[in-house]
Amino acid sequence: MDLAVRSVSKRYKNHTIIEDISFDVGPRELVSIVGPSGVGKTTLLKIIACLDTPDTGRVIYSEPLSKKHPVIIVFQDYVLFPSMTVKDNVGFGLKARHMKKKQITEQVDRMLVYFQLTRQAEQYPAQLSAGQKQRVAIARAMIVNPAVLLLDEPFANLDRNLKMETARFIRSTQQEFGIPTISVTHDLEEAFAMSDRIGILLDKRLQQFDTPRQVYFNSVSRKVAQFLGPVNLIPEQHLSLFQGSRDPAAPASDKPVMARPENLVMTEDANGSGRIADKTFAGHYTVYSVAIESHAYTVYSQDDRFAVGAQVNLQITPY
Amino acid sequence: MSWTNNRAGRLVSGLAPLLLPYLVLFCGGIMLTICQSFGVFTPLPHAGAALDAYAKILTDPAFFSSFGFSLGVAMVSAFCTMAAGTFLAYQVWQLPAKLATAALIYKIPLILPHISVAFVVLVFWSPSGIVASIAHSLGIIQTMQDFPNILYSGWGLGMVLAYTLKGTPFAMLLVLALLVRFDVRQIQTAAMLGASGVRIFFSIVLPRMAPAMHTSFIILFLYGFGAFDIPFVLGESRPGMLSIHVYNLYFKHDLARRPEAMAILTMMFFFAVIFIIAYSKTVQRLENGVRKL
Known part of the structure; x- marks a missing residue:
């Protein structure tokens, strides 16, 4: 599965949020859209996730989305189901697919091992740390084999020393599962570390979309260069x-x-x-x-x- | 130490306007009821043993049939009210903002007294009521006798209808208060994971609404169990509601039977206390974990 965002624009009450955004995401590719807070990153993500509609432009998926292969967004604060244990959270998507109990247990157990959550299987979200909650949210999304995974500010609620470790973990998980992933974030270092390509969203527009090295060392404008660090x-x-x-x-x-x-x-x-x-x-x-x-x-x-x-x-x- | 005493003293004196009526009216009333059930402080000198009234009631089959009937009516009406309130609250919550404002109309029955709601049910559902008239106009029934006896069928349906009509907005109010703080992204996430609307409601939304549902159930059940006004208008005599039984014993019989009326009230009070404790413990056990939120 790959997807193409074509000339997407969105306005709210005569206020332009994003304008003429276009980029492609290849299969097995991890793309990060970076930009300052309030620039419209989450709006873009919601449009890609079909939770919002663009005023102009469209998002083209190489294969039609279905209940079996959905787009799944992992929200900034993870939105785990508070009345369910970690195990039930992770297995929710499989239950919704009416899978047999034995199969669900097997798959959930495998997921819990991969995401190092076996010890937390019977715990409730309120009993978990931010890092554990994030792993549960990603495991819950990955278990249904989504067509595209969307991560909304994946590092926002993490301690500084945990951010880079999480970026590497997201990268290795994405490579392992081979699911095209789009992350929106304002954490630059982590975005550089885990992404195949990076898009710079400034002034409502996608200013540059390229590999991390290219974007960092060959910025298209002074504004982009200065946003990415001292120059x-x-x-x-x-x-x-x-x-x-x-x-x-x-x-x-x-x-x-x-x-x-x-x-x-x-x-x-x-x-x-x-x-x-x-x-x-x-x-x-x-x-x-x-x-x-x-x-x-x-x-x-x-x-x-x-x-x-x-x-x-x-x-x-x-x- | 004196600082603590002063502080406690100030607190008690500050709360006195609330505490005094509570102590005098509620606690005093309960104490007087219990005393009179034992034959103490009765209008007429009590000649028998202290537990005579209880013995008489507990050997009377009419009391048990009334108790069972009251329990049934209260249980069914509380359940129907809670279910209707929860369902409607969920629907109202999903409405667009403009329509949700218009939906405030649901609060109207809240301001009506129970007795008015009883008459509304009577006017609509009696064999000579509005529903029967419409059915007659549409040719569905030919005479009043053809209309099913909904109000006085022996099942307390009239009372259930009245309690449901009066209590539904109250249940909605409690449930909506929780729903306004509900994160809609939980529903979006569940839908993205492939859950159907029914699964989302039962797995995601219902657990969130459960505390308000339990609270409304307890309040509505206990009210339905002990209230007098609706059974007075819509109640039946065999078996009758306990509240009517008490009313008859208190006002329509010999003063010597006052201890029996008070014994029933005492038992109803302790039943309510035991019910609340048992219900809360059960819910707590069932929701172990959710309570940790």
Whole structure:
């Protein structure tokens, strides 16, 4: 199963929520739509899940959706059935399909083992942690072999140290079950870690849709680049000061060149064009602020030996 | 310690306007009823033993048939009311916002006194009532006698109808209060997982409404069991409702039979207490887990 979103727009009371959204999701692909809160990510997800209708455009599924192969959305707060145990929550979809009790038990048990929920089988949702609730919600969705799985802010209710682990878990689960998955989130790192492709939803429109590396290092606009993280804007007149930055064959441009802090490399040089103005320890890397004329450039480096005031040269390295 | 005493004193004095009527009227009334059932503080000096009234009642087959009849009418009417209230509340909850506002009309029977509802049932369902007239106009019946005796069939149907009509909006009110906080995404999720409307109602919505349903059932059952006004208009004599039995003993017989009336009231009171405890315990056991929410 694959799906295509074509020119989807939605308005509420004369207020445009999303406009002209188009992208494809291939079979076995995990796609993340990222954007700030309130940009219309959940509206888009509801349209894909057929819980809402677009004003214009449509969502095309390669195979018709059916009760056997539905689109399932896992909501931000999981929406587990509070009066059912974990086991009953997970088996709900199979019961709804009138499957035999023995088959349900077998499948549910397998799912509980895969999602590491065997010990919680008889517990109620109110007794679970956020991470466990999420696993129950995904297990409940996966057990019915959905045509498409939609995840609404899958990391919103998780502790910071649990987010990346969950992203990896979602990735491996998605690969294991081979179900096309769309996740909407504003957690960038996790989206980068688990997605095959990422869409950037800004100003009601999908600004860029590409692989995580491409979106991050070759953002289509300054706005997209800045949304995804710190970026240096290098003006044309400074480019000659950055070693290896100019392709002699490339035509001159008025637009500044964008370079991520991790794409800038420093070398100490008494005659260097830049001077280290500031230095901040940030755990697994050090953030340097390098002044060239009136501009300040941010550089991430794992090398902590540069001192404030030292003269340095900067070089742009391709990712 | 004195701070605690002062605080408790202030609390009691603050609650006094509520506590005093409760103590004097309710607790005092119960105590007087119990005393009179034992022949103490009766209008006429009681000559027999303290438990004479209880002995007389508990050896009277008419009491047991009245008790059984009252129990049946109360049980059926409470169940019908709860079921109708729950079903209608669910329907109203699903209406679009504009229609839901219009549906507030369901609250009208709430403001009607029970006696009025009894007369409404009488006017509609008696052999000379509106339903019979319509049936006659449509040619379904030829004479009044052809119309089925719904009100006085010996099954208490008239009372059940009146209690259901009066109690349904009350049950709806309680259930709707829970439904307005119900997360509609639970229904969407269940539907996405392939559940039918019936399964969604029984597996997802009903457990959510259960606390309001139990509360309304207890209140409606106990009211139906002990109320006087509706049985006075729509009740039957053989067997009659217990409340009518008590009324007759209290007002229409010798003052010497006052202890019997009070003994029945005392037993009805303790039955109500035992019923509430037993029902709540049963529900708690059945809903073990849901209560952990």
